Amino acid sequence: MTQHPPGAPATLFEKVWRAHVVKDLDDGLTLIHVDRHVTHEVTSPQAFAALDAAGRRVRNPELTFATPDHMVSTDPGRTDQTVPGGTEMIQALRRNAGRHGITLFDLGDRRQGIVHVVAPQLGIALPGTTLACGDSHTCTVGALGVMAWGIGTSEVEHIFATQTAVRRKPRTMRVRFDGVLPPGVTAKDMVLHLAGRIGTAGATDCALEYAGTAVEALDMEGRMTLCNMAVELGARYGMIAPDDTTFQYLAGTPYAPKGELWERAVAHWRTLPTDAEAHFDIELSVDVGDLAPQVTWGTSPQDVVSIDGRVPDPATAGDETRRRSMERALGYMGLEPGMDLAGLAVNTVFIGSCTNGRIGDLRAAAGIVKGRRVAEGVRALVVPGSGIVKEQAEAEGLDRVFKDAGFEWREPGCSMCAGFNADKVGPGERCVATSNRNFEGRQGPGARTHLASPATAAAAAVTGRITDVRHLER
Amino acid sequence: MEKFTVLTGIAAPLMRPNIDTDAIIPVAYLITTTRDGMGKGLFSGWRYDRDHRERPDFVLNRAPYRHAGILVAGENFGCGSSREHAVWALKDFGIRCVIAPSFASIFQENCIKNGVAPVVLREDEVRHVAARAEQAPDQPTTVDLADQTVVANDGREFRFTMAPSAREALLLGLDAVGLTLRHEADIAAFQAADRAQRPWVYAV
Ligand code: SF4
Numbered sequence: 001m002t003q004h005p006p007g008a009p010a011t012l013f014e015k016v017w018r019a020h021v022v023k024d025l026d027d028g029l030t031l032i033h034v035d036r037h038v039t040h041e042v043t044s045p046q047a048f049a050a051l052d053a054a055g056r057r058v059r060n061p062e063l064t065f066a067t068p069d070h071m072v073s074t075d076p077g078r079t080d081q082t083v084p085g086g087t088e089m090i091q092a093l094r095r096n097a098g099r100h101g102i103t104l105f106d107l108g109d110r111r112q113g114i115v116h117v118v119a120p121q122l123g124i125a126l127p128g129t130t131l132a133c134g135d136s137h138t139c140t141v142g143a144l145g146v147m148a149w150g151i152g153t154s155e156v157e158h159i160f161a162t163q164t165a166v167r168r169k170p171r172t173m174r175v176r177f178d179g180v181l182p183p184g185v186t187a188k189d190m191v192l193h194l195a196g197r198i199g200t201a202g203a204t205d206c207a208l209e210y211a212g213t214a215v216e217a218l219d220m221e222g223r224m225t226l227c228n229m230a231v232e233l234g235a236r237y238g239m240i241a242p243d244d245t246t247f248q249y250l251a252g253t254p255y256a257p258k259g260e261l262w263e264r265a266v267a268h269w270r271t272l273p274t275d276a277e278a279h280f281d282i283e284l285s286v287d288v289g290d291l292a293p294q295v296t297w298g299t300s301p302q303d304v305v306s307i308d309g310r311v312p313d314p315a316t317a318g319d320e321t322r323r324r325s326m327e328r329a330l331g332y333m334g335l336e337p338g339m340d341l342a343g344l345a346v347n348t349v350f351i352g353s354c355t356n357g358r359i360g361d362l363r364a365a366a367g368i369v370k371g372r373r374v375a376e377g378v379r380a381l382v383v384p385g386s387g388i389v390k391e392q393a394e395a396e397g398l399d400r401v402f403k404d405a406g407f408e409w410r411e412p413g414c415s416m417c418a419g420f421n422a423d424k425v426g427p428g429e430r431c432v433a434t435s436n437r438n439f440e441g442r443q444g445p446g447a448r449t450h451l452a453s454p455a456t457a458a459a460a461a462v463t464g465r466i467t468d469v470r471h472l473e474r
Numbered sequence: 475m476e477k478f479t480v481l482t483g484i485a486a487p488l489m490r491p492n493i494d495t496d497a498i499i500p501v502a503y504l505i506t507t508t509r510d511g512m513g514k515g516l517f518s519g520w521r522y523d524r525d526h527r528e529r530p531d532f533v534l535n536r537a538p539y540r541h542a543g544i545l546v547a548g549e550n551f552g553c554g555s556s557r558e559h560a561v562w563a564l565k566d567f568g569i570r571c572v573i574a575p576s577f578a579s580i581f582q583e584n585c586i587k588n589g590v591a592p593v594v595l596r597e598d599e600v601r602h603v604a605a606r607a608e609q610a611p612d613q614p615t616t617v618d619l620a621d622q623t624v625v626a627n628d629g630r631e632f633r634f635t636m637a638p639s640a641r642e643a644l645l646l647g648l649d650a651v652g653l654t655l656r657h658e659a660d661i662a663a664f665q666a667a668d669r670a671q672r673p674w675v676y677a678v
Contacts, residue, residue: 126675164661440496441519
């Protein structure tokens with residue numbers, strides 16, 4: 001790894017890393033302070049149990065936040081009741097948070113929601129901080145200039161007990177998106193396109209920074225969509241330099257600093273962006289000027305084409321392994337080489353998740369849905385990413401737009417993203433989803449997932465088919 | 475934690491690339507508050523049909539691979555979700571080592587914390603080990619972590635490397651939390667200094 005003497009040009013990542021070094025350990029490892037630890041009901045129970053078994057306590061409960069999201073029912077009027085076993089997990093989180101003095105955003109609290117929606121929205125994730133959570137999409141909040149990463153349960157336990165993590169400094173990569181996004185094309189299309197271009201291992205183990213004029217032009221929601229899927233490219237961290245868009249987003253949020261402390265914080269945050277001369281191990285640039293809406297055809301986020309594209313032919317694959325995995329994906333998805341993606345009939349449309357369950361996403365979808373109806377036979381869900389998103393959407397009347405069109409308007413949670421709760425796609429059914437993974441069985445056993453933007457998902461809902469939203473725009 | 479030194483066992487070849495943690499342990503098996511009994515969910519989407527009958531052609535349903543201690547897989551093994559349950563499932567099934575050309579990083583870290591060895595060999599070497607395990611299923615493969623070698627069941631030996639800290643953690647079965655707690659004074663000192671530098675971080 002490149003050594004960075006103090007004062008030398010540094011990347012955003014390097015600056016945040018440096019500010020969190022507790023101690024250099026052997027073998028290139030570093031003990032890193034974790035400023036914020038966010039936890040949920042799926043990856044924490046075994047960590048709390050291990051903590052108890054060793055007679056240890058949560059070292060800094062005031063830096064730890066919890067909310068149930070994966071298992072929760074999203075039915076209107078919900079209680080703790082959810083799929084078998086899930087209720088116990090929600091209740092275990094409540095019990096463990098209470099015992100350890102951890103702030104919990106519980107069911108019924110407007111602040112409850114998907115961890116990666118809640119943490120930035122409440123100002124828990126702040127520029128220049130480190131944040132860990134037992135979930136691979138923790139990189140989402142890197143959009144605010146946070147060094148944020150996903151961990152497994154043993155690491156959750158480690159951070160509970162020590163407020164630190166043992167990390168190896170990653171390689172760095174910068175992807176510049178320049179140009180102006182055409183109408184109907186969004187941050188989701190940018191990152192899906194990138195997945196198609198570099199593959200799911202294209203940024204393996206990297207600290208990935210997104211930069212360029214097209215990134216600067218995005219609102220926070222769009223930036224979070226980009227960083228959310230950094231893990232789908234293999235990256236450990238996805239980051240964007242904080243700027244006025246970031247500060248405006250955070251100002252006045254419950255956990256952001258106030259008054260004089262806010263001024264001091266912002267002054268510090270302005271020093272964080274990557275220096276002009278800083279070095280990256282890998283650099284890439286993408287022009288978004290002629291980007292089209294993207295949709296996946298296979299069972300990996302890299303299996304993606306433009307909406308006017310066709311299902312690729314495995315015979316054209318570069319090697320035998322790729323050919324076989326393409327064949328397998330086509331078999332699973334029930335597709336033939338050369339088919340048009342546009343026009344494929346869908347059974348289900350899911351708008352939500354930590355990728356696209358924020359207010360900006362719901363506005364974009366509602367913009368397409370307004371004055372139209374969900375196509376006959378299609379089940380369409382909108383699931384706000386948090387109670388606050390839901391409240392905001394209702395204040396703007398978006399819930400009416402969706403409900404009048406025949407969408408289900410549900411309570412916040414992970415919902416149909418990963419099949420943890422009762423919201424699932426049936427075997428063999430085709431779903432256009434705004435989430436981040438189209439793995440086999442991800443949305444339910446045998447479910448066929450096509451990843452796309454909220455606008456493209458909304459277009460699929462109202463036409464009953466995978467549709468080029470640009471032909472629907474008014 | 476259980477130490478990992480030398481493992482001689484049946485190797486099961488599963489040579490698909492990008493085997494994700496959703497495939498290793500589907501969501502249904504994550505709905506629990508304990509680590510126990512995960513093995514029954516291992517690869518369940520591939521091991522069982524919709525009526526939960528075993529699919530006879532899936533590798534782990536074939537004797538002697540049912541008793542595999544080693545899994546040989548394609549590149550980018552363990553990608554996707556951070557669920558540590560994937561490692562618990564492998565371990566509960568009896569698999570203590572995965573050999574692949576590359577691993578997803580969260581999965582790799584989770585392995586080390588649970589006494590499961592993620593061993594990286596070159597693609598052609600992985601193919602050799604897998605092909606041999608296919609040809610002579612009953613002949614065991616050996617993984618020696620102290621020596622950092624894999625011996626395929628035809629006697630061919632391949633060297634691998636692993637980060638010294640990861641290797642030591644596996645060899646000695648170290649408790650990561652206990653190790654870090656030895657630095658408690660440094661952690662406290664960091665926080666005290668940082669609180670002065672960046673008070674807003676602690677003003678929660
Ligand atoms: S919305 Fe989906 S990807 Fe995001 S945290 Fe929930 S299950 Fe994971």
